Amino acid sequence: MRRVLTACGVAIAVVVMVACSPTRHVPDGSYLLDHVKIETSDKGVKPSDLKSYLRQEPNHRMFGLFRFSLGLYNLSGNDSTKWFNRWVRNAGTPPVIYDPMLMENSRLQMEKAMFNKGYMAARVEADTTSHGKRMDVVYRVQANEPHYIDDVNYQIGNDTLSRLIERRLSRHSLLKKGDNFDRNVLDEERQRISDILRRGGFYAFNKELITYTADTADRSKAVDLTLTIRPDSLVNTERYRPYERYYMHNIYFVLSYDPAAADRIDVSNAGMYKNYYFIEGEHPYIRRETLVENCFIRPGLLYSSRDVDNTYTAFGRLRIVKYVNIRFELAGQNEKGENLLDCYILLSEDKPQSVSLELEGxxxxxxxxxxxxxxxxxxxxxxxxxxxxxxxxxxxxxxxxxxxxxxxxxxxxxxxxxxxxxxxxxxxxxxxxxxxxxxxxxxxxxxxxxxxxxxxxxxxxxxxxxxxxxxxxxxxxxxxxxxxxxxxxxxxxxxxxxxxxxxxxxxxxxxxxxxxxxxxxxxxxxxxxxxxxxxxxxxxxxxxxxxxxxxxxxxxxxxxxxxxxxxxxxxxxxxxxxxxxxxxxxxxxxxxxxxxxxxxxxxxxxxxxxxxxxxxxxxxxxxxxxxxxxxxxxxxxxxxxxxxxxxxxxxxxxxxxxxxxxxxxxxxxxxxxxxxxxxxxxxxxxxxxxxxxxxxxxxxxxxxxxxxxxxxxxxxxxxxxxxxxxxxxxxxxxxxxxxxxxxxxxxxxxxxxxxxxxxxxxxxxxx
Incomplete structure (x- = not known):
């Protein structure tokens, strides 16, 4: 064991020493990207938040000191026909060659990210310093004063949505007065509202129906924000009405669904159990009771995306089920004028049995x-x-x-x-x-x-x-x-x-x-x-x-x-x-x-x-x-x-x-x-x-x-x-x-x- 550890130590030492000459495979006229640093003028903007926008980073340093993977790559020679050279190059990492185009792309991406965070006057400069065949890059981020949310208003023409969003959902809004005018937060708020509405019966609603209007006074950083829901006349179609609730009508379990078959499903011979319908084919491989117990979607109740997700999770636990897909189709309206949806839960069977053997001497x-x-x-x-x-x-x-x-x-x-x-x-x-x-x-x-x-x-x-x-x-x-x-x-x-x-x-x-x-x-x-x-x-x-x-x-x-x-x-x-x-x-x-x-x-x-x-x-x-x-x-x-x-x-x-x-x-x-x-x-x-x-x-x-x-x-x-x-x-x-x-x-x-x-x-x- 001592010999093995000694050999490993010597091998690591050799790689580390080679890593101390990192420019061995850097072509003449090119530079090894040695260090990249991000400096910001605002304590609210951390350099680590902008690191993901870098399009080029130096070779990784182990413990922040040794470029081990680059050193391994540098053990290789120039003859690519030799197996050792090919092996160490595949195992290691080639030198990162400084690219001014990627540096400029990184600078622009950082400016865009700062703009999206509310720093609309932010500027990013990139400075380079060369020493030998190495290049250091420093990105200096001048944040300047950010735009902030001064007031939040709602412009919702639909009375039902207005009551829900303004009176109930706004209490937990992500849009807070005094916060930066962050476009990412604005999009998260759209998604939050959409998710809540879809869990509450609004089957056809999606976040693209929510828009914002931002108003700022001359030379002011304060933003008056208005959240707008597109008017009914622009979104209602003959098929779907996104501002109306949908109720579940018939729910069909299709036991032997073939994804390659035609989309049309024949429900004329469907059996029934506890108000659910079953299209079982010639081989009803699972009991109806089990299917109903694992289904969170129930006839007569409001559509809910959460019920759909829970149903997917529940059927994923059934080991006999190989494939599950849930599909909805419009089913008109009932006598109360409520919109109805039919649900099709499409299932395919997995192999029911398995045998394994073990033998040892x-x-x-x-x-x-x-x-x-x-x-x-x-x-x-x-x-x-x-x-x-x-x-x-x-x-x-x-x-x-x-x-x-x-x-x-x-x-x-x-x-x-x-x-x-x-x-x-x-x-x-x-x-x-x-x-x-x-x-x-x-x-x-x-x-x-x-x-x-x-x-x-x-x-x-x-x-x-x-x-x-x-x-x-x-x-x-x-x-x-x-x-x-x-x-x-x-x-x-x-x-x-x-x-x-x-x-x-x-x-x-x-x-x-x-x-x-x-x-x-x-x-x-x-x-x-x-x-x-x-x-x-x-x-x-x-x-x-x-x-x-x-x-x-x-x-x-x-x-x-x-x-x-x-x-x-x-x-x-x-x-x-x-x-x-x-x-x-x-x-x-x-x-x-x-x-x-x-x-x-x-x-x-x-x-x-x-x-x-x-x-x-x-x-x-x-x-x-x-x-x-x-x-x-x-x-x-x-x-x-x-x-x-x-x-x-x-x-x-x-x-x-x-x-x-x-x-x-x-x-x-x-x-x-x-x-x-x-x-x-x-x-x-x-x-x-x-x-x-x-x-x-x-x-x-x-x-x-x-x-x-x-x-x-x-x-x-x-x-x-x-x-x-x-x-x-x-x-x-x-x-x-x-x-x-x-x-x-x-x-x-x-x-x-x-x-x-x-x-x-x-x-x-x-x-």
Whole structure:
């Protein structure tokens, strides 16, 4: 590993040195665009706001100093027939050659942007300075005094729209007196009004019907603004009336729609259910009830663009539906003179079933083994877009050598899982409207695993009943585990097995003893991340996760009611002492986007698990661990903590290096280098602690007056390969402060690579 890192360091140093001669491939008579700077005379106009209007920018500098990608390109020679030259040129970035035409275009674009922001007298000058074969460009923005909104008036001839816009919508108008006369804000106000009207029944309305008139006095910067709706006589046609509301008439579901077929749809043989019409063809692959429950557009109600969007979202959750399109057609007027619309929801079916197989082989010091797995999935098992899935896996490995005293002469594992997911909130006595609004799914699952090892035979069984739903237009996600049962049973084990592996360690014994967990949990997750929105990707991204779970309370209450007193060893179910605890977790992260190539990410998280009642200790699988690729990266996984506990052997001590309290804090700088390669530089802090003073974990208990001395520190560098759909991460962490007793605490003062380093390879960012 040391040789690999040394080689990487030498390679980076060579590229950096070459980057110090950036004009190597700049033709004679041309200039390398070295620096570009924007200066503004108004504090209200930030240079960063105008950077997007630059038509030419210098080569990217890593850490603001080294043009790494340009240096990589400069490693190439002039002979393009050699593969090495072609490779480094494709991986690197060619020098940006100064272009006076692009500079002038940038200047004009900035002036136009300033004009649109209300600075109509703004002037932008571009100055150039050459030194050798390099060119610096400075754009000086003279903003001058902006025009501002002095008054806002409305000129709306239609009485209905006048009442809506002037009396109701104007209260939340984006046009404020005293604000700059910003054309972008004017357009946003047009869109806001149009969206609200279309959500309120005005099907044919659009923002192009809204215009503005701006009036300014001579030599005055004050603008009297008039918002105008074009007169009825200029916009009404025989087909659409944009200033009138439309009501929904007939709603048709077309189940086997072919986009390549003719637009005309034959509705003469349509079936009917709950006032909806169905054109199902020869193969009605989905139940009518499911379609109605996921449709927010209802007969007799006002047209609403929000209902249309919600319907698209709801049908996008149905895995049997491959394609959905919603179309509207005029349907005349009713006896009240109200305008009517017919709605056609056009659907096409996806493949209902899929099967996948997995096969692997193993060789453990000459002992051969294999494993086979299969997964079957049906996306429409009961014709309601329910997803049924089943997984089976079997593994076998032969054993050689002395097998005396063992109960099995092989490793064998058989496992399976069966689950079904309903695309709705499945619970008795719930109204259809509630199920429609929740956009929820209900999951039921059962899993089983049978393991034969030389020393024991173990059976693991579990079942779960879960709900998942979203709110606030998908930005809030909720997971509610109504019931989650985990049962572990060891029917056979070698005589004295537990005493031989853990005579005095209750943590290790617990992993090989029978146990039963019946828990309930809730997880809340929110984020402003929207990968489908390219504009949003350039803004800061935050995520928040909070979770809580409890276990054993119901069983404990039943035990108290049915038993006179609690046994010394605790209450049992099926002869097994069940777990009782409460657990809470919190994580927050934010990524600050510096520019399109640089960002800084911060994460803080914590959690606590409290055993009580029928339990003296948390179940092993519910305890926290520290170290690893997503924690304090100066330590390997499960080698840090708890507290000042010193785990000398990562193999035998890992069972002790777990706790009931966790704390993590991370800061990471991320920079895009070239091609798919990114660089990460990070600082991590954190540790775990125990609630109680366990004999097997000396120094691990959380104490308010000393815990801060036991927070470990680490730093390091990482290389990431971003392939859009997934990211490979290689991180090298180094210990800076080691809280373990008997160890040199400030490791950074006398760094030892073998002792203080940890290498991590994983998929995805740490947070």
């Amino acid at each position: 193993t060789n453990s010091e000459g002992d051969l083994g294999f494993a086979v797995g299969a997964t079957y999935e049906h996306r429409n098992i009961f014709k309601g877009s329910e997803t049924f899935s089943t997984k089976v896996r079997g593994a076998y490995e032969s054993l050689s050598g002395d097998l005396s005293g063992l109960i099995n002469d092989r490793y064998t594992e058989l496992g399976g899982e069966v689950g079904i997911t309903y695309p709705k909130f499945l619970f008795p006595f719930l109204r259809t409207d509630f199920r429609r609004r929740m956009k929820a799914s209900t999951e039921y699952s059962v899993n089983f695993n049978f393991q034969q090892r030389p020393e024991y035979t173990r059976v693991i069984w579990g079942t779960a009943w879960k709900y998942k739903w979203t709110t606030n237009r998908g930005f809030f996600r909720h997971n509610y585990d109504l019931l989650d049962i985990n049962y572990v049973y060891l029917p056979h084990k070698t005589e004295g097995f537990l005493e031989s592996i853990a005579p005095d360690n209750p943590l290790l014994r617990y992993s090989y003893e029978d146990h039963f967990i019946m828990r309930m949990g809730y997880t809340f997750y929110c984020s402003n991340l929207n990968p489908s929105n390219p504009v949003q990707r350039r803004t800061n991204v935050y995520t928040l996760r909070a979770a809580g779970e409890i276990a054993g309370n119901l069983l404990n209450a039943i035990s108290h009611l049915t038993s006179k007193s609690q046994p010394e060893d605790g209450y049992t179910l099926f002869g097994i002492r069940y777990s009782q605890y409460a657990k809470f977790d919190f994580d927050y992260s934010i990524t600050h986007i510096i520019d399109d190539r640089n960002s800084v990410a911060f994460h803080v998280g914590g959690g606590i698990g409290i055993p009580y009642g029928n339990s003296d200790i948390l179940p092993f699988e519910k305890r926290y661990y520290s170290g690893g690729a997503n924690s304090v990266r100066g330590w390997s996984v499960r080698t840090l903590g708890p507290g000042s506990y010193n785990g000398n052997n990562s193999v035998s001590e890992f069972i002790n290096q777990c706790g009931d309290i966790r704390f993590d804090m991370n800061l990471e700088y991320r920079a895009k280098l070239f091609w798919k390669v990114e660089l990460g530089a990070f600082i991590d802090a954190g540790n775990i602690w125990t609630i109680r003073n366990y004999e097997a974990q000396p120094g691990g208990q959380f104490r308010l007056n000393s815990f801060y001395k036991e927070i470990a520190l680490a730093y390091g560098l990482g290389i990431r390969l971003d392939f859009s759909y997934f990211l490979l991460r290689f991180d090298l962490g180094m210990k800076a402060y080691n809280p373990a007793a008997g160890q040199e605490h400030w490791a950074i003062a006398s760094q030892n690579f073998k002792r203080d380093s940890a290498f991590h390879f994983t998929v995805g960012y740490p947070f």
